[in-house]
Amino acid sequence: MRKLLTMTFLLALLSLTALAAGIDGKWAAQVPGRDGETREVTFNFKADGDTLTGTVTSPRGDMPISEGKIAGDDVSFSLTLEFGGNQVKLLYKGTISGDEIKFTRQREGGQGHPMEFTAKRAS
Secondary structure: OHHHHHHHHHHHHHHHHHHHHOOOEEEEEEEEOOOOOEEEEEEEEEEEOOEEEEEEEEOOEEEEOEEEEEEOOEEEEEEEEEEOOEEEEEEEEEEEEOOEEEEEEEEHHHOOOOEEEEEEEOO
């Protein structure tokens, strides 16, 4: 019985590691902006266990992600931008499905409307 539980645990751990590794690399998306226009944004992700690191590249340049987490097929991270001397923290939550990540982005504190978009694995 103990051997069966150990094997089950190891298989579950390997499954989570394989899924987390599946996010590594470059993802591209058309992200809605404040003015209703979409902008090309590239996400460069690296998973290490349940920790997600990387950068977001937009017309504003490269920005590091913070607070990146992976739980099964769910990912989350934050991005802090500066507008006219004021910092704005954006919260990203997404679900990985094959070569797509369906994201919702919202300002910290729930201000504004959540925006949804899909990132696709870039080649």
